[in-house]
Amino acid sequence: MEAFCVEIGEKPFRSVQILQWIHQRGVSDFEAMTNLSRNFRAQLNDSCEIRAPEIVLEQISSDGTCKWVLKTDENNRVETVFIPEEGRGTLCVSSQVGCALECSFCSTAKQGFNRNLSTAEIIGQLWVAQRELGIGAVTNVVLMGMGEPLLNYSNVVSAINLMLDDYSYCLSKRKVTLSTSGVVPALDRLAEVCDVSLAISLHAPNNELRDQLVPINQKYPIEQLLAACKRYVGHDTRRKVTIEYVMLENINDSPSDARQLLRILSQVPCKVNLIPFNPFPGTIYNCSNMSTIRTFSEILQKGGLITTIRKTRGEDIDAACGQLVGKVDDKTRRRIRLDAAG
Ligand code: SAH
Numbered sequence: 001m002e003a004f005c006v007e008i009g010e011k012p013f014r015s016v017q018i019l020q021w022i023h024q025r026g027v028s029d030f031e032a033m034t035n036l037s038r039n040f041r042a043q044l045n046d047s048c049e050i051r052a053p054e055i056v057l058e059q060i061s062s063d064g065t066c067k068w069v070l071k072t073d074e075n076n077r078v079e080t081v082f083i084p085e086e087g088r089g090t091l092c093v094s095s096q097v098g099c100a101l102e103c104s105f106c107s108t109a110k111q112g113f114n115r116n117l118s119t120a121e122i123i124g125q126l127w128v129a130q131r132e133l134g135i136g137a138v139t140n141v142v143l144m145g146m147g148e149p150l151l152n153y154s155n156v157v158s159a160i161n162l163m164l165d166d167y168s169y170c171l172s173k174r175k176v177t178l179s180t181s182g183v184v185p186a187l188d189r190l191a192e193v194c195d196v197s198l199a200i201s202l203h204a205p206n207n208e209l210r211d212q213l214v215p216i217n218q219k220y221p222i223e224q225l226l227a228a229c230k231r232y233v234g235h236d237t238r239r240k241v242t243i244e245y246v247m248l249e250n251i252n253d254s255p256s257d258a259r260q261l262l263r264i265l266s267q268v269p270c271k272v273n274l275i276p277f278n279p280f281p282g283t284i285y286n287c288s289n290m291s292t293i294r295t296f297s298e299i300l301q302k303g304g305l306i307t308t309i310r311k312t313r314g315e316d317i318d319a320a321c322g323q324l325v326g327k328v329d330d331k332t333r334r335r336i337r338l339d340a341a342g
Pocket of ligand 1: 103105106107143144145146147148149179180181199200201244246275276277278279
């Protein structure tokens with residue numbers, strides 16, 4: 001932005017003013033940027049646009065979870081989800097339209113891969129959420145929506161930089177979490193440029209099973225992935241990677257799976273988040289029952305691993321991540337409000 005300002009004959013610090021107008025005050029019209037000269041505003045108007053993805057569907061769950069389907073171009077839609085909690089609001093952001101990885105339990109995978117989102121389309125999701133919910137509503141961002149963020153590396157890093165920037169969203173790096181299935185070389189590159197919080201989609205305690213559930217494991221097996229996690233946190237003893245583990249009935253949820261998981265994680269600074277599987281039409285998997293999940297969790301906890309069970313949110317509007325997009329193709333904005341009665 002600085003380089004751009006200089007290029008058109010303005011002072012570099014103007015970039016800060018533009019960023020603040022767009023990202024902190026949510027302005028979408030250059031005319032409103034009253035601390036810029038009239039001439040500069042006209043120049044911006046002629047050569048630039050401020051455009052966020054358009055909301056084509058909004059669903060609000062009885063628990064307050066809000067899900068938007070956003071149109072990024074004529075043919076493509078992505079999802080963004082806002083999860084309000086006591087004292088914080090988390091926005092789940094997409095990084096790609098569809099996904100090229102073929103994780104067998106994920107509905108986004110079933111849609112295939114369309115394209116990478118641009119930096120504008122990624123940060124645009126936060127911009128739209130702030131516009132809809134008000135400044136300050138989003139306190140945390142998780143890159144856990146559609147797509148594999150590390151396969152859209154440079155656009156994702158640029159968007160993260162805006163999330164962290166003092167003149168944009170000013171989020172602390174602890175409050176921005178990137179979730180990855182384990183693209184090891186990109187993970188090492190990420191560690192060099194920004195150390196946001198990291199979540200790893202592990203989902204299996206051994207390579208044999210992970211090869212099936214998360215096929216990228218065939219390229220970067222568990223040992224390499226966990227070694228990269230250790231490199232990522234480095235010597236900072238306070239930092240922990242979040243290990244995501246989806247609970248699939250009779251697939252990866254036995255006590256012996258839990259013990260094996262405990263063993264492989266023993267040297268990794270991490271905590272575990274058990275995710276009840278969200279079923280979707282056509283899936284061969286079922287979610288483990290709650291007592292199985294609790295037993296699994298207790299084994300990990302007794303072994304000294306901090307373990308949480310992810311609370312399912314927005315169940316009434318969302319059977320599974322990515323599912324809504326397939327159902328929406330009209331061009332006008334629709335609003336669906338579901339009360340407790342459904
Ligand atoms: N591609 C990235 C981020 C997107 S998915 C990654 O793999 O981490 C965010 C999380 O939701 C991942 O842990 C993913 O494995 C999990 N997930 C995908 N489908 C799911 C489903 N049907 N039920 C529960 N969790 C699912």
